[in-house]
Amino acid sequence: MLNPMHKTPTSTGLGEVTGDRMEEASPEPSVSFWSQISTFKTRVWEAYKRKSTSHWVLLFLSSAAMLVAFPASSILSRLYYSNGGTSEWIVSWVAVAGWPLTALMLFPTYFFSKTLPTPLNLKLILSYIVLGFLSAADNLMYAYAYAYLPASTAALIASTSLVFSALFGYLLVKNKLNASIINAIVFITAAMTIIALDSSSDTYGNITTSQYIMGYIWDILGSALHGLIFALSELVFVKLLGRRSFHVVLEQQLMVSLFAFVFTTIGVIVSGDFQGMKSEAKSFKGGSTSYILVLIWSAITFQLGVLGATAVLFLASTVLAGVLNAIRVPLTSIAAVILLHDSMSSFKILSLVVTFWGFGSYIYGSSSVSKESS
Numbered sequence: 020m021l022n023p024m025h026k027t028p029t030s031t032g033l034g035e036v037t038g039d040r041m042e043e044a045s046p047e048p049s050v051s052f053w054s055q056i057s058t059f060k061t062r063v064w065e066a067y068k069r070k071s072t073s074h075w076v077l078l079f080l081s082s083a084a085m086l087v088a089f090p091a092s093s094i095l096s097r098l099y100y101s102n103g104g105t106s107e108w109i110v111s112w113v114a115v116a117g118w119p120l121t122a123l124m125l126f127p128t129y130f131f132s133k134t135l136p137t138p139l140n141l142k143l144i145l146s147y148i149v150l151g152f153l154s155a156a157d158n159l160m161y162a163y164a165y166a167y168l169p170a171s172t173a174a175l176i177a178s179t180s181l182v183f184s185a186l187f188g189y190l191l192v193k194n195k196l197n198a199s200i201i202n203a204i205v206f207i208t209a210a211m212t213i214i215a216l217d218s219s220s221d222t223y224g225n226i227t228t229s230q231y232i233m234g235y236i237w238d239i240l241g242s243a244l245h246g247l248i249f250a251l252s253e254l255v256f257v258k259l260l261g262r263r264s265f266h267v268v269l270e271q272q273l274m275v276s277l278f279a280f281v282f283t284t285i286g287v288i289v290s291g292d293f294q295g296m297k298s299e300a301k302s303f304k305g306g307s308t309s310y311i312l313v314l315i316w317s318a319i320t321f322q323l324g325v326l327g328a329t330a331v332l333f334l335a336s337t338v339l340a341g342v343l344n345a346i347r348v349p350l351t352s353i354a355a356v357i358l359l360h361d362s363m364s365s366f367k368i369l370s371l372v373v374t375f376w377g378f379g380s381y382i383y384g385s386s387s388v389s390k391e392s393s
Contacts, residue, residue, distance in 0.1 A: 078334045084327025085343045090174075090351040092320040094358055096162070097170035099313050101359065102304035106292040107166055109299075111158035112283040113314050117322030118276035124326055125273055128266040137260065137270055146255050147271070151278025153248050158283065160241030167226050167234025170355035171367065175214055176238040178348050178374050181381060182207050183246025191250045192257060199384025206377030211239070213370040265333045272329060276322075342382055348374060 096110055104110070129135065137143075164173050182204045188194035215235065222231045252271065260267060287293045303310035331343060349371055355361040 074334060077330065081327045081330035081334060082343055084323045085331060086347055086350060088320040088324035088327060089347050090354050092317060092324055093165070093170050093174055093351050094354055095313055095317040095320060096165040097173070097355070097359060099317070100166050102309070102313070103302055104299060104310075104313075106287075106290075106295070106299070107159060107162035108283070108287040108290050108292045109296065109314070110162035110165065110317070111155065112280075112287045112293075113317045114158040114162075114321050115154070115276050115280040115283055117318035118273060118280050120319070120322045121269060121273040121276060121326060125266060125269040128269065132266060134266055137267055143255075143259050146251075146259060147274040148278050150248060150251060150255070150271075150275045151280075152282050153244060153251070154275055154279040155282040155286070157241050157244045157248060158279065159286070160237045160244065164234045164238035164241060167230045168238060169223065169361040170359055171352035171361040171363070172214060173234070173238055174348055174351035174355070175367070175370055175374060176211055176235065177242050177245075178344075178378070179207055179211055179239060180242040180245040180249075181344070181378070183243045184249045185246075185381070187246050187250035188253065192253050194253075197384050199380045201384075203377045203379075203381035203384060206373055206380060210370040210373040210377060213366055213373065216366055265330075268329055268333065272325065276325075342378075344378065348378070 092114075099110060161173075161177070164176070168176070185194070185196065185200055185204060189196050222228065226234075252275075255271065256267075284293075300307040300310040328343075352361075352363070352367070352371060356363050
């Protein structure tokens with residue numbers, strides 16, 4: 020998606036170039052192109068040799084987790100509602116119910132890396148509590164979005180979290196913004212406007228226009244909160260931890276998910292939805308077994324997606340994570356069209372293309388910032 024690099028002739032003496040000289044120069048781009056391909060292959064092979072085979076296997080599995088688990092989680096959330104589920108609290112509760120999977124991933128890292136858990140202090144615990152509460156609220160907002168919007172639409176709107184991550188990162192962590200990142204913000208915002216124009220043909224039969232609008236608003240608010248959580252998490256590393264390693268990030272993910280699970284469990288009990296799960300399971304399309312499987316796999320896929328994204332960040336780079344996130348959006352939309360029979364109007368296709376271009380611009384801008392920093 021990055022703009023291809025190609026050389027153009029300079030303006031000096033351009034009018035003096037004769038037809039014969041242009042014919043003589045015509046083979047050069049071809050030679051230059053193959054030379055670049057050869058150089059690229061050499062660099063890839065050298066990069067491959069610098070890492071162990073286990074590194075590349077883990078990177079492949081982590082990337083696959085992002086590209087499979089996150090779309091699957093989105094599809095399952097929408098499937099819960101389309102098959103008779105009605106509780107937003109249950110969907111948000113399931114999103115963090117898989118926190119023990121992070122613990123299973125974390126504990127072996129202490130053994131292999133021969134490190135000890137990060138000591139807890141009051142400020143760190145309070146930061147985990149705040150992030151856990153915000154994550155619980157974020158999951159609830161997304162649950163309302165999936166209750167009223169098609170999965171393909173919800174996934175497209177949720178991509179605005181990239182915009183809010185960039186803005187909050189700039190305001191709170193002083194991350195750099197360049198022309199490409201600003202361009203990405205403009206394009207992704209335009210894509211969300213295009214989606215809003217398509218509300219008349221993008222609404223389920225049992226969803227009213229006002230509910231669709233509320234779902235759209237909840238999705239935007241959830242994306243904004245997600246961007247804030249991302250920036251605050253980075254601020255915790257900068258101000259409180261002072262380092263960023265794989266096991267430290269897993270610790271934060273575990274603690275935040277645990278507190279989010281506690282807050283959401285309180286909410287699902289107080290709302291009475293937890294007590295109503297038994298009756299909801301009986302009326303669920305496919306019966307109680309189908310109901311339980313949807314919830315269990317929702318918990319597993321969401322947590323696997325989070326773990327995959329965390330691993331990609333540390334095994335590769337934020338640029339690769341951005342590329343995979345860009346690919347994940349159309350994958351979710353295509354899967355929703357095939358499995359859930361979501362409509363794919365010309366407006367939604369245009370929004371998808373514009374969003375994809377915005378992601379590409381963001382990746383290019385982030386890569387430039389990384390090179391400048393190094």
